[in-house]
Amino acid sequence: MLNVQLLLTGNELMSGDIVDTNSVFIARELKNLGVELTRKVTVGDNMQLLTEQMEQLSKDADILIINGGLGPTVDDMTAQALSETTKQSLAIHPTALEQVKAWCVKRSYRLTGPNLKQALLPTGCDIVHNPIGSAPGFSINHNSCQIICTPGVPVELKAMLREEILPNIAEQLPEELQTVTQKLKVFGIGESGLQKMVNDSYPNWPEEIELGFRATMPLLEVKLTSRSHTSTTLRDEWYSKIKGLLGQHIVSENGDSIAATVVKLLKQNGKTITTAESCTGGMIAAQLTGVAGCSDVFEAGFVTYSNRMKEKLVNVNAQTLEQFGAVSEQVVKEMVSGALAVSAADYAVSVSGVAGPDGGTEDKPVGTVWLAWANKQQVFTKKLYLPTHRIHFQNFIANTGLDLIRRLILGYHDEPRYFVERQFNSKT
């Protein structure tokens, strides 16, 4: 087993000013190769702590990835700390100098002292090309450990990792450790619910195929990971079984969100959509318009927060509002029909609910919501109950609305699990 460890540097990581996502990215990419991180250590820009950790971790690890401290300023001290640790004096590295020069030329910058510093590296190191920024990466061996230094800027780290470092690590892996990962995005099934479904349906799930989950709210990413020597037949068999189990809950196999999937489906069918939102307040529209190229399928959305505007903009009857209240099946039905009529769209979704924290009643407590979704032929409705924080409620319900449209376009008829799990149980 390859022992890979991580040393992160930077005062901003120690002060709580930024959230470390670099190590998450590194860990996830390594995991896709079948390699697990053993340890992460984070220290500020402090020479003594840096050299101490470099020495200690390099004694223990096969590969030590150092992230951060390659910039041009005085608090960027990775090269110097590594020079002290390895007892290799600092010198201008010709390849690094070329890269820094090329970077300056491309941007019409003059080469300055601080940039020159980025080429001043421990003697004997190898350069790792930075396809984006000015700071070259580099690697050096010490204590029988390969130490690889990477930039802290996330986009530079990602490019360098994908283009240079990961392929290099993959080569060092014995073939039996290399892995293949297949991913799916699903909506409406939680991690534990899904695990139970798998346990119930496939008590003999094969050891060769690792089932993993990652919450990417409100979607769940489902991953099947297997060693590259696992037979393709076995891998495909279980991928197809998990797909069968997840069924109509599968939103995408390419990482697309529900909104992106809906926009793509509408485009394929040459259809358009509109929205009439009360408690989600424009969030469904904003998710659709967050998808590039949505103008082909989305012309208009209505945010009708007050009763008066439900009447005026999407033609809800004053009497319906008075008789049944804004959070009712009748009102979301009229909202969805009105939105279809006014916009002349092919599909529509409407929502009215009690997002909270105030405004709940005994009949309609906070978390109660009615949804309607329709095409030009039919209108469907459903009442759900999701008593949670306002923003979480709005986000989940907005995605539920989009998911119901996805199911309608695809002609799906199974009940989604959230109809059961989020069922409104009358208190009377």
Next chain:
Amino acid sequence: MLNVQLLLTGNELMSGDIVDTNSVFIARELKNLGVELTRKVTVGDNMQLLTEQMEQLSKDADILIINGGLGPTVDDMTAQALSETTKQSLAIHPTALEQVKAWCVKRSYRLTGPNLKQALLPTGCDIVHNPIGSAPGFSINHNSCQIICTPGVPVELKAMLREEILPNIAEQLPEELQTVTQKLKVFGIGESGLQKMVNDSYPNWPEEIELGFRATMPLLEVKLTSRSHTSTTLRDEWYSKIKGLLGQHIVSENGDSIAATVVKLLKQNGKTITTAESCTGGMIAAQLTGVAGCSDVFEAGFVTYSNRMKEKLVNVNAQTLEQFGAVSEQVVKEMVSGALAVSAADYAVSVSGVAGPDGGTEDKPVGTVWLAWANKQQVFTKKLYLPTHRIHFQNFIANTGLDLIRRLILGYHDEPRYFVERQFNSKT
């Protein structure tokens, strides 16, 4: 100086499945006390690594906070690892047992083996009360270091930290190290721009007052931190100076977002607002309705993505659209006036722009946007240029629209800095 270090445990932290925000919270809270974290180490649920790190870090630190591994399952091994490290055998701790029992009673759960395990702690430890969850925290001395074990569930950690651990650490601090922090949220000034303003206006900024920033996109949090023995007069003098410098860019002193500030201002004045959005696609409406209680001030929003719907919903002239194009001063003016008229609101904001990645022209490249904002008396307009990713563009522009309304309500007349920094420079 108090040397505080952090040991984080959990396989989910090593696999890239979750982003570590616990350490960010701990670091920030410690910094508010004037204490800086020296080192963070993260390892998976591995007994050997855990005991090795506990021994090593406790030799170096005055206080070692351990986070995670207090749960009821077999992969929660903090207590056992600490028992091995300190050579203190595990025993049921009576106070811990009481807490676990009380927790079960409150939830009508039966006390089970796994719960009992949570009271099985190294002999001689002290209990740290967990006000929320079932896992008691505990602390023990080893290698002249106070080791404090905390739960990994963020809400439990936060409660325990605020109620028990931080006050305890504060007590150990010599008074001259304790600090006071004053915070402001600003919109439209970046970190480096602000630092330059400060350097220019106050070259003799006093050493006793530390100026810090934290990016909370799209707002910037500005912090003044000083030792508690710093004179209140000096502290107030510089807080007032920084407020003077930031001026009308200050959104809130209580952490409120722009949307929350706008909703509050409208409520105070008994006024209402509406929105007419093209390129932001409902995001302004969604931000407003994300604020609890917004129904008092927001009745309706219009998402008019197509030209046809700009005509139909907010009465833009077909001729105006044809003559000037959708992304034009004339169109946003008619949008904002139309939205005011249809909704009968007191304030309105409208936006039309090219969010990209496609749809740009030479005259109106991706990133071009027109905004209009108005009350019943006056309409204002501005063209800005922000060539960036679609989602970042939409988020920044939605907040700009809200900020312009904030300024209008408050009767502010200074030009915001983003008018200059985001100015559209015609290419002709």
